[in-house]
Amino acid sequence: MKREIAKVKMEFAKEEFITKGKDLALNLTANLDSIQSELNNSSDLIIRRFGLGGSRQDQGAVVFIDGLVDKKEVEWSILRPLMLKEAPISDKPEGEDRLEYIELSLITVGEISREHQFNRIIAAVLSGKTALLIDGSGEALAIATPGWEKRSVNQPDSEVIVKGPREGFIETLRTNTALLRRKLGDPGLTLEALQVGTRTKTEVCIAYLKDIADPKLIKEIKQRINRINTDGILSAETVEELIEDAPLSFFATMGYTERPDVVSAKLLEGRAAIFVDGTPVVLTAPFLFIENFQSPDDYTYKTYYGSMIRWFRYTAFGISILLPAIYVALTAFHQELLPTQLLITMAAATEGVPFPGVVEVLGLGVIFEIIREAGIRIPRPIGQTVSIVGALVIGEATVTAGLVGAPVVIVVALTAISSFVTPSIVQESKIIRLGITILAGFLGAFGITIGLLAILIHLASLRSFGVPLLSPMAPMHLRSLTQDVLIRAPWWMMFTRPKAIADQNRTRQKFYSRPGPPEEGESEENR
Amino acid sequence: MKLQNRLTFSILIIAMTLIGSGCWSYRELETLGIVSGAGFDLGKDPEQVLLTVQVIKASKGKGGGNGSLGDGQGQGSRPQPVAIVESNGATAFEAVRNAVSKFSRRLYWPHNQILIVGKEAAENGVKNYLNFGIRQTELRPTAWIMISPGKAGDLIRAPGEMGQIPAMEIKDMLQAQSATSEIGSFTFYDFIERLMSKTTAPLATQIRLNKEGEVELAGTAIFKGEKLVGFIGKKETRGLLWVIGKIKSGVVIVKAPANKGKVSLGIIHAAGKIQAETKNDSVKITVKVNVQSGLGEQTGDLDTSKPEVIKSLARREATVIRNEINAAFKKAQELNADIFGFGEAVHRADFKAWKKLEPRWDEIFPKLKVKLIVKTNISLNGLINKPISQK
Numbered sequence: 001m002k003r004e005i006a007k008v009k010m011e012f013a014k015e016e017f018i019t020k021g022k023d024l025a026l027n028l029t030a031n032l033d034s035i036q037s038e039l040n041n042s043s044d045l046i047i048r049r050f051g052l053g054g055s056r057q058d059q060g061a062v063v064f065i066d067g068l069v070d071k072k073e074v075e076w077s078i079l080r081p082l083m084l085k086e087a088p089i090s091d092k093p094e095g096e097d098r099l100e101y102i103e104l105s106l107i108t109v110g111e112i113s114r115e116h117q118f119n120r121i122i123a124a125v126l127s128g129k130t131a132l133l134i135d136g137s138g139e140a141l142a143i144a145t146p147g148w149e150k151r152s153v154n155q156p157d158s159e160v161i162v163k164g165p166r167e168g169f170i171e172t173l174r175t176n177t178a179l180l181r182r183k184l185g186d187p188g189l190t191l192e193a194l195q196v197g198t199r200t201k202t203e204v205c206i207a208y209l210k211d212i213a214d215p216k217l218i219k220e221i222k223q224r225i226n227r228i229n230t231d232g233i234l235s236a237e238t239v240e241e242l243i244e245d246a247p248l249s250f251f252a253t254m255g256y257t258e259r260p261d262v263v264s265a266k267l268l269e270g271r272a273a274i275f276v277d278g279t280p281v282v283l284t285a286p287f288l289f290i291e292n293f294q295s296p297d298d299y300t301y302k303t304y305y306g307s308m309i310r311w312f313r314y315t316a317f318g319i320s321i322l323l324p325a326i327y328v329a330l331t332a333f334h335q336e337l338l339p340t341q342l343l344i345t346m347a348a349a350t351e352g353v354p355f356p357g358v359v360e361v362l363g364l365g366v367i368f369e370i371i372r373e374a375g376i377r378i379p380r381p382i383g384q385t386v387s388i389v390g391a392l393v394i395g396e397a398t399v400t401a402g403l404v405g406a407p408v409v410i411v412v413a414l415t416a417i418s419s420f421v422t423p424s425i426v427q428e429s430k431i432i433r434l435g436i437t438i439l440a441g442f443l444g445a446f447g448i449t450i451g452l453l454a455i456l457i458h459l460a461s462l463r464s465f466g467v468p469l470l471s472p473m474a475p476m477h478l479r480s481l482t483q484d485v486l487i488r489a490p491w492w493m494m495f496t497r498p499k500a501i502a503d504q505n506r507t508r509q510k511f512y513s514r515p516g517p518p519e520e521g522e523s524e525e526n527r
Numbered sequence: 528m529k530l531q532n533r534l535t536f537s538i539l540i541i542a543m544t545l546i547g548s549g550c551w552s553y554r555e556l557e558t559l560g561i562v563s564g565a566g567f568d569l570g571k572d573p574e575q576v577l578l579t580v581q582v583i584k585a586s587k588g589k590g591g592g593n594g595s596l597g598d599g600q601g602q603g604s605r606p607q608p609v610a611i612v613e614s615n616g617a618t619a620f621e622a623v624r625n626a627v628s629k630f631s632r633r634l635y636w637p638h639n640q641i642l643i644v645g646k647e648a649a650e651n652g653v654k655n656y657l658n659f660g661i662r663q664t665e666l667r668p669t670a671w672i673m674i675s676p677g678k679a680g681d682l683i684r685a686p687g688e689m690g691q692i693p694a695m696e697i698k699d700m701l702q703a704q705s706a707t708s709e710i711g712s713f714t715f716y717d718f719i720e721r722l723m724s725k726t727t728a729p730l731a732t733q734i735r736l737n738k739e740g741e742v743e744l745a746g747t748a749i750f751k752g753e754k755l756v757g758f759i760g761k762k763e764t765r766g767l768l769w770v771i772g773k774i775k776s777g778v779v780i781v782k783a784p785a786n787k788g789k790v791s792l793g794i795i796h797a798a799g800k801i802q803a804e805t806k807n808d809s810v811k812i813t814v815k816v817n818v819q820s821g822l823g824e825q826t827g828d829l830d831t832s833k834p835e836v837i838k839s840l841a842r843r844e845a846t847v848i849r850n851e852i853n854a855a856f857k858k859a860q861e862l863n864a865d866i867f868g869f870g871e872a873v874h875r876a877d878f879k880a881w882k883k884l885e886p887r888w889d890e891i892f893p894k895l896k897v898k899l900i901v902k903t904n905i906s907l908n909g910l911i912n913k914p915i916s917q918k
Contacts, residue, residue, distance in 0.1 A: 332553050336637030336665070340563075340695070343638060347556045347585035356555055442545050444552070 022118050026095075028135040031118075032061055035131075038122055045125075052098075052134065054085030060134040063121075068128035070147025073109070078130060078143060081106040094136040102134070103141055111144035123201065150175065156258035156280065158423070163300035168258045173203055173277035176260075180207060180273075183264040188212070194225050197233035204239065205275040207263070212270045212497070212505050217465055221272055221285065236281040239274060246462050250431050253464040255284040255291050255424070262296055270502025286467035286501055289459060290485050292425040293317065298488045306488035313421055320419035321432045324361045325440035325448050327411045331357045333444030350405035358441030360404050364412045365434070367394060372416070471500035560632035561585070563609060564694030566679030567656040568645040570615050576648075576656065578622035579680035580634060581694050582610045608692050611684055619659040636665040640698040642672050642715060643734060645679035649748070649755035654722075661719055668716035671701055673734040674748035674755060682734060685742050697742060701732060708768055708777035708794070709761035710744045722753060726870030726888045728859075730767075733758050751864045759858050766855030769816050769848060770867045772799035778823060781843040784836070788827020792820040792844055792905060803872040805880040810891060812869050813898045816848060821907030825914055832912040837905050845901040852899060860893045869895065 025031050032047055039045050044066040049058040062078055081087060087106060092098040103112060115121050116139045121131050124142035132141040153175070156168030169176045177191055188210040196204050204225055208218055224243035233239060236256060245253045255271075257263060258280045263273045266284045274283040293313045298306040330338055331346060338346065353360065371390035375383055395413070398404040419429050432455055439447030462469040472480035480498045483489045492514045496506045564581040571577075584607070612630045616622030626634055642660065644653055660666040675682050687693035704710040713730050721729040729750040737743045747764045749757050759767070768774050774797040781790045796819040804811040822831060822840075830836060859866045870888050874881040884891060 331556050335554075335556065335559065335561075335635065336667075340561075340638045340640070343556075343561065344583055344585050344692075347559075347561065347583070350556050351586050352557070356553075439545070441553075442550055443548075 023116050024118055024121070024133070024138050024140060026136055026138055028059070028061060028133055031133055031140075032063070034118065035063055035122065035125070038118075039125075048079070050079065050083055052082055053087040053089035054083065055090060059136075060132065062130050062132050063125055064130040064145070065125060065128070068126075068148050069130055069145045073145040073147060074130055077108045077145070078132060081108065096137055096139055099134055099137045099139055099141065102132070107132075107141070107143060109143045109145060113142050114139050115142050116140070127201070146174075153179065159257065159259055159262075159296070161295070161297045161300065164296055165259070165261050167260060169260065169280040169282055171278050171280055173205060173275055176275050176280070176282065177205060177207065179260040180263055180267075183260050184209070184267065189267070192218075192222070194222065196225060196228045196239070197230060199231040200233050202233040203277040204233070205277075206272055207267065207275060208272040209267050209270070212268070212502050213272050214270065214502070214504060217286065218272055220465055221274065225274070233276060234278065236274070236276045236279045236283050239276050240283055245464055249458065249462060251289075251428055251459065251462060251469070252424070253285075253287055253462060253469060255287040256281050257284065258282070259296060265296075265299070268508075269497050270505070286465040287469070288464070288467065288471055288498070288500070289469045290473070292422055294484070299491075303488055303490040307486075310488055316418040316421035317425065317429065320415055320421075320429045321436060322448065323411055323415045323418070324365065324433060325436040325451070327407070328357050328361055328437060329440040329444045329448055332441070346405075346407055349407050352402055353405045354403070356441075357408070358437065360408045361411065361437055362434075362441075364398075364404055364408055365415075365437075368412055368416055369430075467500045472498060475500075554633075558632060559635040560610075560612075560630060561635050562639045563692050564641045564643070564683055564697070565639055566643040566645065566675075566683040567619065567648050568679050569648045569651065573651070574617065576616050576619050576622045577613065577680065578616070578619065578626065579611065579613050579683040580626065581683050581692070582612055582630070582632070582634070583638075583692055584608055584610050607686060608690065609694075613680065619656045620663075623659070636663070637667055639666060639670050640694045641701075642670050643675050643679040643682050644673075644731075646674065646676050646755065648679070649674050649750075652753040653750070653755075654753045657715070657719065657722075660715060666715075668714060668719070670715045671698060671732065672713055672715050672718045673697075673732045674758075676733065676735050676758065681736060682742060685736060685740070688741070693742075697734070700742075700744060704744065705775040706777070707761075707765075708774045709746075709765050711747045711764055711768055711773065721868075722750075724868075724871060725885060726865050726892075727868045728756075728862075728864035728866045729753075730866060747866075749859070749862055749864050749866055751862070756862050756864055757858075759855065762851055763855040763858050766848075766851035766853070767859075767866055769797065769818075769852050770799045770801065770814050770855070772797070774799075779818075779820065779844050779847055781840055781847060783825065783827050783829045784839050784843075785829075786827075787829040788825060790825045790827075790829065790831075790840055791823040792840070793823040795819045795821050795907065801867065801869060801872040803869065803876040805873060805877045805884070808880070808883065810869075810873055810884065810895065811898070812872065812895060813900065814852070814867075816852070816899075816901045818844070818848060818901070818903045820844065820903065820905055822905060822909050828914040828916045830913055831908060837908075841903040841905050844905070845903045848901050848903070849899055852901075856897060860895070863889060863893050865892055869897075 025034070032049075036045065036047065045063070046066050047061055047063050049061040051057055052059045060082060062074060064074065082089070082102065089098060089102065089106075092101045099114070103114065113124075115124065121140050121142065125131050128144075128146045128148060129142045130145045132143060134140075150172045151170045153167045153170055155166040159168070167179060169179065181189065186209060190208055190210050192206045194204045194206070195201055206218065206221055206225070221243070225239070228239070228242045230238070230242065240252075240254045240256070241247065255266070257266075263282050263284065267273060271284050271286060274285070276283070293310060295313070298310055301309065331350070335343060350357070355363070368390075371386060371394070375386045375390070378386055395409050399406045399409055415433065419426050419433075422429070432451075436448055436451035439451045441447070443450065460468070460470055460474055468475060471477065472485060477499045479496055480500070483494050483496070484498075492509075493512065495509050495511050495513070497508055499506065560582040562580050563583050566579040568577040568579070569575070610630070612626050612634075614622050614626040614629055616625045623634055644656060648656065661668065683694075685693060687696040689696060701710065701712045704712060710732060711730060712732060718729050718731060721727045731748045731750070733745045733748045735743055735745050746758055746760045747767065748755055749759060765774070765777065774794060777794045779792045779794065781792060783790050798817045800815045800817075802813040802815065804813070825831065831840075855866070865888070869892070870881075870885070873884060
């Protein structure tokens with residue numbers, strides 16, 4: 001049934017393609033009329049007819065969309081050379097020869113292509129190119145004169161780091177790939193463009209390093225992207241959801257970043273990046289679970305602090321998923337595990353609170369989420385009010401009024417703060433936390449164990465483009481573990497790429513190339 | 528469709544197992560009466576058990592969310608931080624359960640700090656009270672066991688000096704005793720372990736109310752089997768602790784030679800060792816005590832910078848220690864209770880002979896001769912070498 005629908009759809013798409021794939025007419029006016037009607041007389045469509053080489057008759061026309069092109073460029077590089085009397089265009093025979101002469105000798109724009117299909121001209125115009133049509137020619141020139149408004153390259157708000165580069169991707173694909181190209185001078189850096197979204201016609205670009213990335217991986221990514229059959233791609237998330245390995249899992253199996261340095265580092269480890277036009281977010285695949293805990297700052301700090309801070313991040317993740325559950329389990333099931341003094345303090349704080357511990361923790365957790373969500377959605381000037389109302393009034397007043405015990409507020413607040421330490425897994429940790437807290441409310445520590453085991457089993461079953469998500473922990477690979485998981489090894493010790501990702505080209509550098517004074521018999525120059 | 532059914536089914540099963548079996552041992556903090564100390568006495572009818580427990584009253588101070596003890600209505604008239612519950616029963620377990628009829632909360636035992644048994648009850652045999660404690664999972668074997676010469680209930684009722692939970696104060700007091708090592712501290716577990724041996728006498732701390740009505744730790748209670756046979760004082764207790772190697776710290780006071788005041792020696796390290804030898808049914812016990820101490824203070828003007836002076840002080844220290852051990856030994860032989868565990872030492876040394884000796888141990892022990900070797904060494908002089916005196 002489904003297969004038949006897909007078949008029909010595909011045939012329909014083919015038919016559409018054929019009707020639009022008609023060739024240009026030889027008559028200029030007819031062509032311009034067709035373009036105009038095809039674009040429904042849109043107000044931003046500009047058609048400028050002119051005479052070639054000082055001629056009075058209009059034999060040519062440029063077509064472009066206002067706002068997408070750089071008008072100065074159109075004036076100076078296209079209209080001027082064509083309209084000036086000096087240009088001996090009239091000498092050339094009408095038709096394709098004349099167009100070829102214009103392309104080769106007159107137009108001073110770098111990127112140019114000849115098109116004869118009608119729909120390709122339309123697509124070129126809509127993507128910010130200027131189309132040049134002349135009378136008597138069945139071909140037209142698509143000249144790249146991009147000039148739309150774009151944001152400048154800034155530090156991304158979502159991934160702020162202390163040391164290291166301050167640039168981040170923007171919404172324009174070409175700028176993004178240029179940022180990457182600036183980082184990776186290797187000729188092996190390959191950018192392959194695909195177009196997805198039947199209506200948005202979004203350009204999607206796969207970037208990888210040719211001799212490092214697994215060819216099978218690239219083939220797989222291309223296949224999956226080509227399989228996308230939707231009308232609109234507006235964000236990287238859409239692409240991710242349409243091509244990821246485990247669409248029903250709440251764990252991400254693709255990484256994302258807004259930083260060129262992060263993308264470069266991932267490409268160097270043998271991953272591929274997927275750029276989506278119109279969004280500053282770049283997807284990377286394959287994705288390992290451990291990447292959730294790696295921050296670009298780990299590599300800019302010294303190795304000792306970098307390793308330590310990573311362990312703090314693991315701890316914070318543990319707190320963010322387990323603390324409320326442990327609190328519930330301890331206060332409702334295993335009071336004997338608490339030190340006596342702590343038990344007395346907790347008992348005193350929860351004395352007279354009308355709700356059971358689980359309800360308190362879950363309720364306050366929900367309130368916190370509401371406040372957080374309000375803080376994000378609300379216009380910025382009012383944001384402060386929300387945080388004051390949220391933090392002071394609700395936090396303080398609920399305790400004073402005796403609705404919630406003070407330890408619960410501490411637990412919820414600490415959990416919330418801890419979850420922000422690992423921003424890329426914050427969504428997952430919220431779901432896990434909710435589930436485990438409920439289980440702990442039913443079964444105590446036993447419930448926590450069940451919950452954690454279930455999550456572990458699920459995680460172990462996940463793969464990202466053929467790579468186990470838990471690699472290099474499971475399947476275990478010691479060298480990768482000691483280089484970038486248990487510790488952040490110094491750069492001279494990171495001599496291999498992760499086995500799970502770049503198995504066919506693993507050597508990064510000479511083994512153990514620790515800096516030091518020249519050895520005996522070794523001259524400075526040879527080093 | 529089939530898949531959907533299976534999914535619904537599995538979700539139902541998971542939910543039912545969770546909800547059906549869940550919350551089984553769920554108990555909110557405020558439903559628990561946290562027991563901090565318990566006392567066992569004979570009831571009016573000697574067949575009955577009278578249980579007195581101290582339950583922690585955790586309540587919130589008004590106006591503040593911080594957990595504190597008491598109501599905080601003025602510092603002067605601080606209310607008791609604990610509630611006292613008394614209950615009767617034919618057995619200890621029944622007495623614990625009967626407490627419900629007088630108290631709103633379920634007694635919760637894991638945080639119990641001390642277990643006091645009254646003298647009369649202890650003389651009757653403690654098994655009646657302790658079996659419940661070791662069989663039930665809630666009671667911890669790390670609680671400290673104590674014997675009162677009077678009623679245990681009076682001690683449980685006695686208020687603390689610092690306005691804290693009285694049982695906690697007693698526990699802290701007991702743990703601080705290592706400063707003098709004159710009071711032995713024995714956990715429930717230690718007690719049961721000794722009780723299970725046929726010859727070794729179980730020990731417990733002696734606790735009592737003194738004339739001013741204050742709680743005081745007084746020495747050690749000695750059992751013969753499950754029955755209390757007597758008490759020994761502080762000096763004898765230390766003599767006992769030297770031998771069983773439980774001295775952690777303490778002060779030995781020694782008279783200086785030539786009447787030059789007194790010298791206090793602080794114990795740095797002490798080790799006791801019992802060696803047993805058997806020969807034709809005769810038992811020879813050697814007790815070796817090795818003590819390292821430092822010079823803590825002196826009252827006279829003895830010149831302590833000379834090595835021979837230090838040596839003579841060490842010799843005097845050994846004599847003091849030997850006297851303490853002998854006192855304890857004498858008392859033990861009087862009571863015919865093997866508090867040192869000599870029997871176990873013989874067992875370890877020669878288990879074949881022990882089989883014959885064990886039934887007669889009650890006859891052997893009072894006549895036992897013990898060779899005592901006390902080695903002392905004074906190694907630290909402190910910050911000054913010579914006494915403070917005018918030149």
